[in-house]
Amino acid sequence: MPDSKYPYITSPEIRAYCELHSKKANQQLNNLEEKSAITEQTKMLSGSFLGRLLSMVSKMVSPKTILEIGTFTGYGTLCLAEGLQPGGTLITLEKNENLKEFYNEQLSSIGSDKTIIQKLGDAAEIIPSLNYTFDLVFMDAAKRQYRNYYDLLFDKLRPGGIIMADNVLWKGKVVTDDVDKLGKGLMLFNEYIVNDDRVDNILLPIDDGVNLIRKKLA
Numbered sequence: 001m002p003d004s005k006y007p008y009i010t011s012p013e014i015r016a017y018c019e020l021h022s023k024k025a026n027q028q029l030n031n032l033e034e035k036s037a038i039t040e041q042t043k044m045l046s047g048s049f050l051g052r053l054l055s056m057v058s059k060m061v062s063p064k065t066i067l068e069i070g071t072f073t074g075y076g077t078l079c080l081a082e083g084l085q086p087g088g089t090l091i092t093l094e095k096n097e098n099l100k101e102f103y104n105e106q107l108s109s110i111g112s113d114k115t116i117i118q119k120l121g122d123a124a125e126i127i128p129s130l131n132y133t134f135d136l137v138f139m140d141a142a143k144r145q146y147r148n149y150y151d152l153l154f155d156k157l158r159p160g161g162i163i164m165a166d167n168v169l170w171k172g173k174v175v176t177d178d179v180d181k182l183g184k185g186l187m188l189f190n191e192y193i194v195n196d197d198r199v200d201n202i203l204l205p206i207d208d209g210v211n212l213i214r215k216k217l218a
């Protein structure tokens with residue numbers, strides 16, 4: 001939940017009701033959430049509610065190729081992979097090499113019919129080198145880089161392809177005077193998207209805010 005000096009995106013009661021009436025994460029995801037506590041940065045993790053949205057959208061899109069920008073411990077990766085087609089590939093980018101053990105344990109052997117590849121390094125440097133056309137992208141790394149990520153990957157997104165950009169309400173700070181540099185980066189991104197005629201989008205007040213973007217067919 002956001003700090004109380006910022007507006008609640010959803011009331012705690014509504015959030016609890018929504019969670020109660022939504023399908024739950026599986027045991028592997030619960031274990032990973034628990035295990036991620038050793039990083040002392042568990043706020044980074046998508047968590048069960050957003051994770052179910054990632055899984056749902058991925059199952060709806062049924063992608064052959066997914067790009068995740070910001071792996072952390074792989075929670076979102078596992079959720080996104082639930083909808084990946086057999087034979088499909090998910091590329092996930094992470095700059096923090098200390099998180100590699102999570103990839104080795106959780107992701108590298110996800111299932112022989114699905115390929116998960118982690119690339120370590122700065123996402124903005126890696127994206128131009130990716131020789132894929134993506135059906136689904138989850139943007140969840142450096143908040144001030146969102147617009148840059150978007151521009152770098154746009155031509156690699158297939159027409160009709162989907163981008164989900166996380167944290168775009170920045171704990172509600174985007175509607176206050178108390179918005180920091182990261183929040184300003186997210187506001188610029190949201191502004192850029194709503195004015196981009198090449199896409200449709202809807203900014204959803206789910207969790208910390210998800211900008212759901214679809215590249216138009218023509």
Ligand SMILES: C[S@@+](CC[C@H](N)C(=O)[O-])C[C@H]1O[C@@H](n2cnc3c(N)ncnc32)[C@H](O)[C@@H]1O
Pocket residue numbers: 043044045046047068069070071072073074075076077093094095096121122123124140141142
């Ligand atoms: C919010 S966490 C990702 C959470 C994950 N997607 C999930 O669903 O649980 C953001 C991650 O992005 C990584 N990151 C931040 N800046 C980055 C950059 N410039 N390039 C690649 N990864 C970056 C951080 O190290 C962190 O692990």
